[in-house]
Amino acid sequence: MPAEGEMHAPANELPIIAADVLARLRAQSPRVHCITNSVAQTLTANTLLAVGAVPSMTIAPEEIGGFVKRAGALLVNLGTFDAGRRAASAIAIEAANELNLPWVLDPVFVDRSEPRAIYAKQLAVLAPKAMRLNHAEFSALSGVAPEGGALAGYSREHGIVVGLTGATDLVADGERLVAIANGHPLMPKVTALGCAASALVAACLAVERDAWCASAAALLIMGVAGELAAKRARGPGSFAVEILDALYALDRDMLVAHAKVS
Amino acid sequence: MPAEGEMHAPANELPIIAADVLARLRAQSPRVHCITNSVAQTLTANTLLAVGAVPSMTIAPEEIGGFVKRAGALLVNLGTFDAGRRAASAIAIEAANELNLPWVLDPVFVDRSEPRAIYAKQLAVLAPKAMRLNHAEFSALSGVAPEGGALAGYSREHGIVVGLTGATDLVADGERLVAIANGHPLMPKVTALGCAASALVAACLAVERDAWCASAAALLIMGVAGELAAKRARGPGSFAVEILDALYALDRDMLVAHAKVS
Amino acid sequence: MPAEGEMHAPANELPIIAADVLARLRAQSPRVHCITNSVAQTLTANTLLAVGAVPSMTIAPEEIGGFVKRAGALLVNLGTFDAGRRAASAIAIEAANELNLPWVLDPVFVDRSEPRAIYAKQLAVLAPKAMRLNHAEFSALSGVAPEGGALAGYSREHGIVVGLTGATDLVADGERLVAIANGHPLMPKVTALGCAASALVAACLAVERDAWCASAAALLIMGVAGELAAKRARGPGSFAVEILDALYALDRDMLVAHAKVS
Numbered sequence: 083m084p085a086e087g088e089m090h091a092p093a094n095e096l097p098i099i100a101a102d103v104l105a106r107l108r109a110q111s112p113r114v115h116c117i118t119n120s121v122a123q124t125l126t127a128n129t130l131l132a133v134g135a136v137p138s139m140t141i142a143p144e145e146i147g148g149f150v151k152r153a154g155a156l157l158v159n160l161g162t163f164d165a166g167r168r169a170a171s172a173i174a175i176e177a178a179n180e181l182n183l184p185w186v187l188d189p190v191f192v193d194r195s196e197p198r199a200i201y202a203k204q205l206a207v208l209a210p211k212a213m214r215l216n217h218a219e220f221s222a223l224s225g226v227a228p229e230g231g232a233l234a235g236y237s238r239e240h241g242i243v244v245g246l247t248g249a250t251d252l253v254a255d256g257e258r259l260v261a262i263a264n265g266h267p268l269m270p271k272v273t274a275l276g277c278a279a280s281a282l283v284a285a286c287l288a289v290e291r292d293a294w295c296a297s298a299a300a301l302l303i304m305g306v307a308g309e310l311a312a313k314r315a316r317g318p319g320s321f322a323v324e325i326l327d328a329l330y331a332l333d334r335d336m337l338v339a340h341a342k343v344s
Numbered sequence: 345m346p347a348e349g350e351m352h353a354p355a356n357e358l359p360i361i362a363a364d365v366l367a368r369l370r371a372q373s374p375r376v377h378c379i380t381n382s383v384a385q386t387l388t389a390n391t392l393l394a395v396g397a398v399p400s401m402t403i404a405p406e407e408i409g410g411f412v413k414r415a416g417a418l419l420v421n422l423g424t425f426d427a428g429r430r431a432a433s434a435i436a437i438e439a440a441n442e443l444n445l446p447w448v449l450d451p452v453f454v455d456r457s458e459p460r461a462i463y464a465k466q467l468a469v470l471a472p473k474a475m476r477l478n479h480a481e482f483s484a485l486s487g488v489a490p491e492g493g494a495l496a497g498y499s500r501e502h503g504i505v506v507g508l509t510g511a512t513d514l515v516a517d518g519e520r521l522v523a524i525a526n527g528h529p530l531m532p533k534v535t536a537l538g539c540a541a542s543a544l545v546a547a548c549l550a551v552e553r554d555a556w557c558a559s560a561a562a563l564l565i566m567g568v569a570g571e572l573a574a575k576r577a578r579g580p581g582s583f584a585v586e587i588l589d590a591l592y593a594l595d596r597d598m599l600v601a602h603a604k605v606s
Numbered sequence: 607m608p609a610e611g612e613m614h615a616p617a618n619e620l621p622i623i624a625a626d627v628l629a630r631l632r633a634q635s636p637r638v639h640c641i642t643n644s645v646a647q648t649l650t651a652n653t654l655l656a657v658g659a660v661p662s663m664t665i666a667p668e669e670i671g672g673f674v675k676r677a678g679a680l681l682v683n684l685g686t687f688d689a690g691r692r693a694a695s696a697i698a699i700e701a702a703n704e705l706n707l708p709w710v711l712d713p714v715f716v717d718r719s720e721p722r723a724i725y726a727k728q729l730a731v732l733a734p735k736a737m738r739l740n741h742a743e744f745s746a747l748s749g750v751a752p753e754g755g756a757l758a759g760y761s762r763e764h765g766i767v768v769g770l771t772g773a774t775d776l777v778a779d780g781e782r783l784v785a786i787a788n789g790h791p792l793m794p795k796v797t798a799l800g801c802a803a804s805a806l807v808a809a810c811l812a813v814e815r816d817a818w819c820a821s822a823a824a825l826l827i828m829g830v831a832g833e834l835a836a837k838r839a840r841g842p843g844s845f846a847v848e849i850l851d852a853l854y855a856l857d858r859d860m861l862v863a864h865a866k867v868s
Contacts (some may be wrong), residue, residue, distance in 0.1 A: 121385045121401055127797035132842050137797065138715065139645055142688040145719045152718065164404040164428065166688065192399065193356045194414065271592070273389035273399065283845045318394050319588025326843025336714070383647045383663055426666040426690065453662065456676065457669045533854070534650035535661065580656050581850025 093260045097341040101334035103290045108134035112154030112288035116281055117141055117170050119161025119190065125322070126157075129278040132329040133223050133303070135285040141170035146216040150177040154288030156185035157281050158205065160198055161274075168201070175208050184211040184287035184296075187242075188280035193222035212243040214301075216282040218228035220246055228252075243293040243295075245283060245301055247276060251289035253298040260298050263342035264305025271318035277327070279304045306340045307332055350524040355522045359603040362364050362561035363596035365552045370396035374416030378543055379403055379432050380452070381423025381452065384536035386389045386421075392521035392539035394591040395565070396549040403432035412439040416550030418447035420467065422460055423536075430463070437470050446473040446549035446558075449504075449543035455484035474505040476542040476563075482508055490514075492521050505555040507545060507563055509538055515560040522560050525604035526567025533580035537587070560605075568602045569594055617784045624823035624860035627814045632658035636678030636812035640805055641665055641694050643685025643714065646798035649846070650681075653802035656853035659809040659825070665694035674701040676719025678812030680709035681805050682729065684722055685798075692725070699732050707819075708735040708811035711766075712804035717746035735817040736767040738804040738825075744770055752776075754783050759764040767817040769807060769825055771800055777822040784822050787866040795842035799849070803828045822867075830864045831856055 113136040118126050138149050150156055156178045158171050178185045187210040191200035199222050206213070206223070220228040224236045230252060231246045238256030246252045251262040253324040269275050282304055286296035310332075311324035373399040380388050389399040412418055416439045420433050440447045449472040451464035455517050461484050468475070468485070482490040486498045492514060494507045498516030508514045513524040531537050544566055548558035572594075573586035637660040642650050651661040662673050667862045674680055682695050702709045711734040713726035723746050729735070730747070744752040748760045754776060757768045762780030770776045775786040793799050806828055810820035834856075835848035 119401070120382055120644055121389050121399075123650060124386060124797060127645050128842060128846070131795045137645075138718065139643070140686045140688075140715075140719070142686070144721050145687070147623075148719055148721075162402045162404070163407070164402075191402075194400065195402070195410055197406050197410075270394045273386060273393055303783055315589075317589030317592035318390065319585040319592070322390070322588075323585055323843040323847055327839075327841030330841035330843070381663070382644055383651050383661075386648060424664045424666070425669070426664075432774055453664075456662070457664070457672055459668050459672075533655045535655055537649060577851075579851030579854035580652060581847040581854070584652070584850075 093343040096260060096298055096302055096343045097293050097338045100302045101337045103286050103296065103299040104133060104303060104332065106289035107285055110289055111136055112285060114137055114155050114157060114281060114284045114288060115150050115153040115174065116157045116159070117167055117174060118157060118277055118281070119158035122159065122277035125274045126278045126281045128326055129329065130281055130285055132326045133282065133285060141166055143169055146170050147177045149172050149183060150174045150183065153183065155284040156183060156283040157188065158185060159188040159190055159203060159277050159280060160192065161190035161277060163198060171205070179209060181270060184284070185293060186210055186211045186280055186284040186287065186291065188277060189213065189215055189219050189223055190277065191219070193218040199223065206240055206242065210242055210321055211287055212245060212283050212297045214247065214276070214283050216276065217248050225317040230254065234259060237248060243297045245297040247301065251301045251305060253294060253301060255294040258294050260299070261344050263304050264302065264303050264309050264340065266308045266312035268312055268318055268321040269308050272322045296300065302337065302341055302343065303329070303332060306337055309340055310336065346427060355466060355605040358560055358564055358603065358605045359600045361557050362564045363599045365548050365558065365561040366395060366594065367564060368551035369547055372551055373398055374547060376417050376419060376543060376546045376550060377412050377415040377436065378419040378421070379417060379429055379436060380421035380539055380543070384421065384423060384539035387536045388540045388543045390588055391591065392543055392547055395544065396590045403428055405431055405435055408432050409435050409439045412436045412445065415444060415445065415547040418445060419450065419546040420447060421450040421452055421539050421542060422454065422464060423452035423539060425460060430558055433467070441471060446546070446553070446555065448542055448546040448549065449475045450539060451475065451477050451481050451485055455480040461485065468502055468504065472504055473549055474507060474545050474559045476507040476509065476538070476545050478538065479508065479510050492516065494542070496521060503584055505559045507559040508562065509541060513563045513567060515556060515563060517556040520556050522565050523606050524560070524564050526564065526571050526602065528570045528574040530574055530577060530580055530583040531570050534584045564599065564603055564605065565594060568599055571602055572598065614791045617846055617867040619698060620784060620822055620826055620867045621694045621862045623819050624826045625861045627820065627823040628657060628827060628856065630813035631809055634813055635656035635660055637662055637813040638679050638681060638805060638808045638812060639674050639677040639698065640683070641691055641698060642681060642683035642801055642805065646683065646685060646801035649798045650805045650848055653853065654805055654809055656850045657806065657809060665690055667693055667697055670694050671697050671701045674698045674707065675705060677707065679808040680707060680711065682709060682806040683712040683714055683801050683804060684726060685801060687722060690761060691759055695729070701826065708817065710734055710804055710808040710811065712801060713737065713743050715738050715743070715745055717742040723747065730764055730766065734823045736769060736807050738769040738771065738800070738807050740769065740800065741772055754778065760785060767821045769821040771803060771825065775825045775829060776816060777825060781820040782818050785868050786822070786826050786829050788826065788833050788864065790832045790836040792836055792839060792845040793832050793841055794866050796846045805816065808841070826861065826865055826867065827853070827856060832862055833864055834860065
C-alpha cells in the first residue's frame, strides 16, 4: 500500500535506501544514547560500533540530559526496567524532544507485565519517531492482531513508525508498508538481537529523518546480516559473532543481492 | 550410595535421563526467571536459549512477582548482590513458593564475603529445590569439607539437592550421589559459566520435578557440551562461543557417548 | 626521556618486563576488584581470566570494603556511573588506600560530561597509581593536548602514571616515557576493550609495584594480543573472541617478536 508523492518509497528502492543510510552511518558516526536493559548492553554497543555508530549508555540522572542533547538519537528499551531507568527515560525523552532529536521505543516483554504495558503506552504518546517490537508485544500494546492494516492504523493514530519483527518483518507508517523476508531462525536464539535491532533503528534515524526509511533500512540491514552470518555459523554462539562481522562487512552489493522485500 | 525404591536412579541411567530432560526443554520452552549478577546475564540468557528455554531477568519490584508467577522456574544468584536484588529476591521467592515453583540458589563467592554467607544461609531455609556451588562456597556455607558424605548430610538436613562443581561434579540429595567427570579446564576461564550452569539447573527443574535428576542432568549437559566445545576451541574466547553451539547441537547420542558418570 | 638510576627501564627492556609480569599473573592469580560500567563487565572479567587473574565486581556497600581489602588491586572505571557506583568507589578507594593497595582510574567519557570530569578530578587526588584513558579524555581532564611532555607533566604533578591509548599508546611517569605502536584498528570497534585494558593495568599492578612498568606491560600485552587477534579475525565480532584466545596463549617469545616499542 505505498502512497503517492514525496513519501513514496516502493519496496524495490529499499536496498538502495538502506545502502545509502549505512554509508551515512559510517561517514558520520552518530552517537546513539541507549537506555537499554542490562542483558542487551554489550551486544547493542557492539552492533552500533559494527555499523560505524557510537554507543553511550549512562542512566545517571545528573549526566543523561547532557549525553542525550549531544547525541544523534535516543533509544528507550524497556527490558529489565527499574526506577533508575524510569527516571532516566523521563529526563532523556524530554531532552530529546526539546531538540527534536529522534527517539525509538522498544517495549520489551509488555505482553508479560501489565505495569510495563501501561508504562509503554504512556511513553508512546511522547512522540517517539519509531517503535521496534515483536508480535506478542504489538498485540499487548495495541489490543489488536499484528497484521499490515493494524500496523498502519496504529502508526497513523500515534504518529509512530512501527517495525514489527518476526519470520517476516513489517515496517509501516500510515501510508507505506514493506515486508522484509530476510533473517534466520537462529536470530531469536541469541539474546538481545531484537534490542540491538532497535538501537540500529535509532542509529539510522540519526542520519535519515524519514522514519519509515530509517526503520526499514535498519531491519533490512539486520536481516541481510543475519542471513550472511547464518552461512558461517554452526549454532547461536558463533551466530552472535558472525552477525557482528557481517554488519561490519556489509555493503551495497550484498544488500541488493540478498534483500527480499515486497 | 543410591537408595532403593522410587528414588533409585543409578549413574548409568543418567545420560538417558539427561537426554529426556533436554528433549523436554526443547519441546516445552520453559521460561526461567533469573535474578543474577550483571556479569553473568548475557551468557546466562544465551545458555538458556541454546537449550530451548527462555530467559527473563527483570528485578523491578513492581514487575518481578508477575514475571515469576508465570515462569517455569526461578534462579537466585548472589553475584554482585545489592539492595535491589535483595528486595527482588524476597518478592520472587515468596511468589515461587506460593505456587510451589522450583527455585535454585547459587551462592556465588560466599567464601569471600561474610555478609553474603549470612544472607545465603537465610535463603537456604526458604526451600530452594537445588543449589549449585563450588568447593569453597560449599565449605563457607556448610562449615565442612565438600566430600560426598558431607553433601548428602547437608542435603538431608536442608532438603536441598546439592550440585557441587569442580574438576569432577558431584550431585547429592540425602540418598543419591553421582559423580560427573565431564567438563574441561577452560570452563573456569570463562566468566559466569558456573552461573549459567545454575540457570540450566533451574531450567531442568521446570521440566523435571525430581530435583536430583534435574540437577544431575543439567551438570551432565553442561559438562558434555564443555568437552565438545574444547575440541574446537583455541582458548577461552572461542570456548565461550563453542559451548553455546555445543549446547544447541547436543543430542541423546552425544550425551550417551561422552558421559563419564559413576 | 628515560631517567637514570633505579627507575631506568628503557623501551627495549619492556617486552621482557611484560613477559615477566604476565608470568607472575599466571603464577599468582591476583584478584582484581573492578568497579566498572555495566557494558564492560563481561569482557573485563574474561580479559582478567585469560591472563590468569581473577575478577570480582560487587558494588554493594556492605560488601565492597571486604572484597577490596582481600584483593590484589582495584579498578575504578567511570562508565555508566551512578549513585551506587559513586558510593561504592568512596568505600573501595578508602579501603585500598588504607592497605596501600594499588588502584587504577579509568575516566571514561569525561570529555562528554562535565559532572563526570569534575568527579574524575576529585578521584585523581586520591592517589591512584595509574590512569588509562584516550586522547579526548586526557584533554578534558588536564586541559592540555595529549603529547609526551604534557603526560609527563601531568604525571609528575599528580603522582599518577598515565597510560594514553590510541593508534600509538604512550605510558609516562614524570621521568620515563614509552611509545607502544602495537594494536589494530579493530580494537576501538569492540566495546569496552579500553575498559578491559584498564583492568589489565590493575592486574599488572597487583604483581608489579613499579606502576610505570605495570602500565606499560599491560598496554604492550593488550597491543600484541590485538595484533595477533587481527590476523585471525574477519571483523569486530570474531576479533573480540580472538583477542581473548590471544591473551590466553601469549608468551615471552610472542611478546619479544611482536613488540613495537620506542
